[in-house]
Amino acid sequence: MFNKILHGTHLAQHENTAECVPVRMPAPKTVTIPMAMNIGKPAVPVVKPGDTVKIGQLIAEPGGFVSAPIHTGVCGKVKKIDDILMFTGQYSKAIVIECDEVQDQFEEMAPVPVTDLKSFVDAVKASGVIGLGGAGFPTGVKLDVDPEKVDYICVNGAECEPFVTADTRTMMDDYTPLLNTVKLLNKFYSPKKIIIGIEDNKPQCVKKLSALVKEDSELRDAVDVRSLPPLYPQGGEKVLIHNTTGRIVPEGKLPIDVGCIVINTSTCAIISRYITTGMPLVRKYITVDGSAIKNPMNVIAPVGTSIRDIIEFTGGFKSEPGKVVLGGPMMGVTAVSLDAPVVKNTGAVLAFDEKDSKLPEPSACIRCGRCIDTCPANLMPTEIERAYEKRDGAELKKLKVNLCMECGCCSYVCPGKHRLVETNKLAKGVLNAYLAQQKAEAEKKAAKQKEKEENAK
């Protein structure tokens, strides 16, 4: 049958909010919707300052092929379109909307007719959905493939990051839209199997979805609800593909090259909601948790709400926050400011108190090999670190640092508290510089050769 499960790490789960049904947050005073939320080209605004917009209305068009449209999740007036500081520390053009007292939905919103693959893909593209697992790749672009190529569709319900329970709540509360999308995927792509992968530390989700699939004649044979070991990073795209289908995505290739599509559970739920009601991706389930948060809970917040507004809605801080992380604690990004907005693929806002914000100081590497044992990609972080310290591009190429998915397992387990993920990120830069240099040298050589040949003539 399938190969053994890839390596990983057992993490303390901290899933304090797994039972918290998401609470809808009222529209804040203003929202700031950045244009650069997805991988690829940023969106282009189609509204101008002074325009009135309503919930669900299109405010920005895709800026290229790999891009996604943006809709507003609030009703109000466009105040300005300006560059703003994102939580990542980068600047992006953003539409600032001042919210009205009364929140009306856009009148032109209507169910989207989906009859064939093309209309389905167009609907997904128009819904503005991007990979909600964290990567932020426009889902419509991912699904725009030849169905012949698709053998497996993996629905990612692994949600392996500690603290985060937004997908868990999707599976528990929004199972109908989720399974509706699964039905559409089955109809239009007819894969060998659709596998819903869920970590078995969420037995309630496994039970619920298994029961629902069993009851449904359309899904019974097509869908397999697979319980996976709670071994971080089970929800990593390559890890999920390997552990559910046994296939390995080769270096430099995409999942579709091995006949797989991975789609997040929350993404599925939003696609179906768009098709049945016309409501695009404008709100997000966001887990608010961490040692500095007074009331950990799940909220439904409009995209573009500031981190501060979300935390204030939940009841504010328990203690002075030392660090605020958007996303899970293993791969999330530290926010530079509380005024930065949350984006489409923000699954969690975690605030840690001063004590939990400090990372331990690194000490000597004792060569214990724990980082090697835990790496899901079978890399050797300690060797990569040595090669990086020597800025040895050739060695880094051999060690395949480019395959590091930055899941954080190595840094987590290291008894010497080395910042191995940080090193790997920097090492990728060294590797790229080395490869560029190699390429330039090869070109130079080829040019010389050509010159020689011409001279000979």
Next chain:
Amino acid sequence: MSQLALGVSPHLRSNRTTQKVMLDVIIALVPALIASVIFFGVGALIRVVISAAFCVFFEWGWEKLMKTPVTVCDLSAVVTGILIAYNVPSGMPVWQLIVGDFCAIIGVKMLFGGLGCNFMNPALVGRIVMMFSFTTSMTSYKYIGTLDALSSATPLGAGTLGWDSFLTLFLGNHAGVLGETSALAILIGGIYLCVRKVIKPIIPLCYLGSLALFSWIFGGSTPILSIFMGGAMLGAWFMATDYVTSPFTNKGKVIFGLGCGFVTAAIRVFGNYAEGVTFAILLMNLFVPYINNGTRSKPLGGVTEK
């Protein structure tokens, strides 16, 4: 509000630190210490404490002298000190023991860059130095315990033994060096290390397995007895498994363990020395960089260029 901290993920870290790892090793060495005090008296305890203290002192002194950060809190020097003391007989003059500590900590560890940079096991180098410098005191084994003891100087020196002496070797109530005699006590410590996931049992099992096999092939001694004799148990569980001087990958660990067993058996049977554990592990330590290079893990989905 103060500035928010920024940093690269992950923002969680495990509780395991180098200090805790070393503390686990020290705890695992306690059963052997208890056995040693029972068999050799309080002198054993005194030597262990002095050795550990001097190892810490040498590391601290070197770091002060070199004006580098003091790292004695990681407890690795304590482990080295205890292991050195475990390698000497109960009557060893303390000053000679301290010379061994000095060579181990300064000569092998600190001169090469401290923890994680030594290419050989410091405790074993300490043992070798003492072995050649103070051969007489290193080989005058005494047994002062109250349990029935074997009459021979050391079981290993006496050569092949009958099955009746198995229990003596296993419990350790015979003459020998402080920490090596009781296979049972070492085994308890080794199992503790495995349960706490400080070490994997691969190296000890491969080591002892290949030692038994090659002892039998070379016709040295009964396979089962060979692994309970001399320093094989202590070496396999506590010396060969030293992180810094053993390979990373499971495949590498197998090669390393098998190699250690082979060399130990060869020295015991064909060599001039009765004991081969020290030399075997040190020899294999030298191969570790090559074993590591030869047994690299294969990256998932990695494409090798032709």
